[in-house]
Amino acid sequence: xxxxxxxxxxxxxxMGNDKSIKCEQNLGHDTMYWYKQDSxxxxxxxxxxxxxxxxxxxxxxxxxxPKSPDKAHLNLHINSLELGDSAVYFCASSPDGGTxxxxxxxxxxTVV
Amino acid sequence: QQxxxxxxxxxxxxxxxxxxxxxxxxxxxxxYFPWYQQFPGKGPALLIAIRPDVSEKKEGRFTISFNKSAKxxxxxxxxxxxxxxxxxxxxxxxxxxNAGKSTFGDGTTLTVKP
Numbered sequence: 312x313x314x315x316x317x318x319x320x321x322x323x324x325x326m327g328n329d330k331s332i333k334c335e336q337n338l339g340h341d342t343m344y345w346y347k348q349d350s351x352x353x354x355x356x357x358x359x360x361x362x363x364x365x366x367x368x369x370x371x372x373x374x375x376x377p378k379s380p381d382k383a384h385l386n387l388h389i390n391s392l393e394l395g396d397s398a399v400y401f402c403a404s405s406p407d408g409g410t411x412x413x414x415x416x417x418x419x420x421t422v423v
Numbered sequence: 424q425q426x427x428x429x430x431x432x433x434x435x436x437x438x439x440x441x442x443x444x445x446x447x448x449x450x451x452x453x454x455y456f457p458w459y460q461q462f463p464g465k466g467p468a469l470l471i472a473i474r475p476d477v478s479e480k481k482e483g484r485f486t487i488s489f490n491k492s493a494k495x496x497x498x499x500x501x502x503x504x505x506x507x508x509x510x511x512x513x514x515x516x517x518x519x520x521n522a523g524k525s526t527f528g529d530g531t532t533l534t535v536k537p
Contacts, residue, residue: 315466352510354467354527401466410455410516412525414466 314338315415317402323421324392332387332418334402342366343385344412345377346401354401360385392422426450427515429528436535442500444531446513449494453515457525458487458498461510470511471498503535 317334324330336343344367345357359367363379374390389396402415429446436442446456457472473480473487473496480487486499500507510532514525 352461352530352532354512354530356525403466410457410472411469412467414468416464416466 315402315404315413317400317415317418319418320416321419321421323423326392326394326422328392329388329390330392330420331389332400332402332420334385334387334415336383336402336404336413338404338406338413340404340406340413341382342405343379343382344403344405345385345387346403346414348399348401348417350398357400358385358387389420392420394422396420397422426453426526427513427528429513429531431531432529433532434534436503436533438503438505438535438537440503440535442498442503442507442533442535444498444511444513444533445495446497446515446528447493447495448515450515450517450526451494452517453526455516456487456489456496457514457516458485459512459514459527461512461530463509467512500533503533505535505537508533508535 315336342361344359348354357371358377360379362382376388379385399417399419401417403412405412427448458470459467460470461467471482471485473489475491478489484501489496510530512530513528516525
């Protein structure tokens with residue numbers, strides 16, 4: 312049973328397209344996140360949601376829009392994809408005030 | 424401004440040796456310092472963590488050393504094994520945890536040669 316699952320695992324798309332990445336966690340956590348890991352493996356938080364409400368938005372272009380239909384799901388929509396958006400995107404979750412973030416396996420996005 | 428600086432960027436160690444990864448932080452409000460381990464194709468996973476009220480924490484072959492006055496902490500892997508080959512991230516957060524507000528170091532790629 313996967314605790315934090317995201318789909319798809321790989322995504323190849325052309326510049327200018329719009330795409331979505333889905334994330335679901337079955338841990339009962341209240342807080343979910345999206346992280347971006349670039350080609351140098353630098354890991355940066357993009358968004359944080361607590362119980363469906365946006366908590367953190369780290370200087371991310373507004374082409375990126377997270378959507379949380381319920382506290383178990385946090386999807387990431389990306390409009391007008393650019394080459395620089397190519398990266399691995401990780402979904403994660405943690406309990407409220409929790410000390411550990413549980414990461415999904417990542418979605419490798421390649422924009423061509 | 425990078426709040427958590429990690430070194431080295433890459434590390435090669437012989438099997439059985441000691442691997443040491445260092446991190447330095449700037450914000451004295453940080454009060455929780457986890458280390459994450461990431462294998463290729465996987466997400467990071469918590470390895471070990473420490474709070475600033477202790478100077479050392481050990482779990483099996485993994486030890487965190489913490490120097491509050493120097494604002495530095497390090498991960499020591501004793502008896503390093505090829506299976507330890509991974510990328511290691513230090514992190515720091517405020518508020519007794521708040522995992523999602525962790526600031527990550529840039530990562531260290533560890534290779535343990537057999």
